[in-house]
Amino acid sequence: TQLLEQSPQFLSIQEGENLTVYCNSSSVFSSLQWYRQEPGEGPVLLVTVVTGGEVKKLKRLTFQFGDARKDSSLHITAAQPGDTGLYLCAGEAGNNRKLIWGLGTSLAVNP
């Protein structure tokens, strides 16, 4: 069974702090996607990483795919209250390309 372990599960920080969320697996993924989800809404795609070692930046968010395509990280610089939400990683695997999900990181950024 392919699993994605996401950590930490909960994170509460002050505005302006930096943070990193990790997503780890023993399985290789053809791509890995990061989503953000607000309460009562569906996940919204933030980024897809495909190549081992790839780094993508989205404003203050930096996403990295591990060299072996088994893990990924999301780093947020100078967090703002608007960053509050549930961050989910999902690995794409198999011929049907279904997503294997982590449990999510619930982030609260306090003003």
Place this chain on the structure above:
Amino acid sequence: DTGVSQNPRHKITKRGQNVTFRCDPISEHNRLYWYRQTLGQGPEFLTYFQNEAQLEKSRLLSDRFSAERPKGSFSTLEIQRTEQGDSAMYLCASSGSLGTGGYEQYFGPGTRLTVT
């Protein structure tokens, strides 16, 4: 709006009743996925279609659940004889061969089911 839409957004039903949810994917996407999500968990794969063909169903999907995508466009998910354990957010996503790298999945807002 050309995103994925789902109806209804909320459904409250009594145990034992049947419910049906609808998903309209992004029009040019040929793949459609159904997921279920409970509070504090990541989405759980239920089933997926490529065009009108249902190519995989989760082993977790009991025979009370059925999904269709008759013309390869919209899809319906029906739950028969609902149980309280069916209470969850039901998410639909679509994807195609567009974009760079993998088949990125775009999600609808979900249907929140509450079984009383």
